[in-house]
Amino acid sequence: MLRIWSPRAPFLPGPRGCFLALREQQHNLIRHWPAFRRTVTTDRSTQQPNLRVPLRKQLKDEAKSLKTQNRLKKGANRPPQHDGWELTVGIEIHAQLNAETKLFSKAPTKLAAEPNSNVALFDLAFPGSQPAFQSPILLPALRAAMALNCEIQPVSRFDRKHYFYQDQPAGYQITQYYEPFARNGFIDLFEHDGIAPEDGKKVRINIKQVQLEQDTAKSQEYPPSAQLLDFNRVSHPLIEIITMPQIHSPATAAACVRKVQSILQATSAVTTGMELGGLRADVNISVRKRDAAPGLGEYSGIRGLGQRTEIKNLSSFKAVEDAIIAERNRQVTLLESGGVVIGETRGWTIGSTETRRLRAKEGEVDYRYMPDPDLGPLFIDSQLVSALSDTLPDLPDQLLDTLVGPSYGLSIADAKPLVELDGGARLEYYQDVVDILQTLQQSHEVVIKNSLGRTVANWVLHELGGMLTKADVGWDSDLVPARTLAELIDQLLRKRITGPIAKQVLTMVFEGDKRPIQNLLEDEDLFLRPLSRDEYLALAEPLISANPEMVAQIRDKNQLGKLGWFVGQMMRAGEKGRVEAQRAEDILRELILGG
Structure with missing residues (x-):
């Protein structure tokens, strides 16, 4: 029985005194329980509390507690109250291609020391300037698409995607929405890629399409109200990789982005990854009741899926996983309380626990897609595809x-x-x-x-x-x-x-x-000069004599791990660089175990 003594408890004789002392002890225990639990231990021999705990034990207990809290936090990946809901994720990955020029101009893509120094008139949307497709850019794009098991389209076309924002000087982005240069690919993810345990040993994610498009300017905010634009990045060639909505766990989504990046780097399709801003991901998220009757969702026309939201510009694998967890939790909580998920674009800040609303979600009509009148069709010869396929490096x-x-x-x-x-x-x-x-x-x-x-x-x-x-x-x-x-x-x-x-x-x-x-x-005279057997014995025998208890534990309890301690002591005592660990252990085994 653990006895608790309180210096504040008054001592009164008789039952009333005992009652008051007990009540005061309970009050102190409740009020100071967290600290009490860390500092009070029990001496099993006397069953008396020991109020002095070694600092090392306190630190060890606190580290163990923190580890447990982190494990529980990671468990939020699939909290019990969400077991009745199914998460669905689709990913759009934007990767900067390994190219020397912009997509539609001869301005260089290399990093410049001065902002707005690597630009052409077309990049800045000067009136009268026209796009000129730079054909060498097609090579890294094709390597990427083939490594993602895509079908290369012999003919593809460019579209204008209209939206007005400060980082897009023309008021539209040139992309390949309707007729991309690659379709119908897939990527296989395995256990060692870090997929969620519930996804088994392997999961295949289909890729809807891979399209060429131009990047936007880089904006830099200077509080309280200034915002500067660097147009060096405008029209940098990108590929956008669009997966099908077939991912059902945050960990697998992060693994998918990580695997795509490794494939693009292996084929030299890109030069930098997420860590340097060369790859960014948008995630589309929806949830639905697992036992819900099939119906038409708002996710790319896929039946049975819920209303999706999109989180833009995620710049790390951890951000992908954390943002999906936060948005899934938000949608489930909203639906369980009787609310409705609204199709919108949301943002994510690293270190946050909640996504934030940015704007209403645009649709195809809002972007007013139209064929680009200044660019003709892009024809890709089958012999070029075959030659690139033969020289594709190992993935x-x-x-x-x-x-x-x-x-x-x-x-x-x-x-x-x-x-x-x-x-x-x-x-x-x-x-x-x-x-x-x-x-x-x-x-x-x-x-x-x-x-x-x-x-x-x-x-x-x-x-x-x-x-x-x-x-x-x-x-x-x-x-x-x-x-x-x-x-x-x-x-x-x-x-x-x-x-x-x-x-x-x-x-x-x-x-x-x-x-x-x-x-x-x-x-430096570092070559080994081996010790003789007698020299090894001279090092081992005094150690064995001085530590009979450890010798008994090795001999009688088969605690062979303690041999390592003896080896370490022999190496410290011997001449530096001359004691060989294996020979020292062999001598110890012979002396202690007899063989």
């Missing part, structure tokens, strides 16, 4: 299959970041290191490539990757050239140096040491 799914296959033998956890990081540059570096290392190891009787692949992945992702993170620098293969890392790992695998020495040398190279690995090891 992320194919690269993953190669890395986890027998050639490299990686886990999905290691293969995915190699494919996704740094636009493929990290993967290219990794493969270079493996190839060079395999050549260096040819003198060995047996060279197992997948064993080398796993070793190199550890050094590229964890050792070198950790240094990049700590130094807060972007990927640069020149910091540690591929041959340098391969030579360092080669020395380690040949047991000429120890693991700690290899990490020390990697740090030296990362920080600017340009000496070849062989010279560096010789100059």
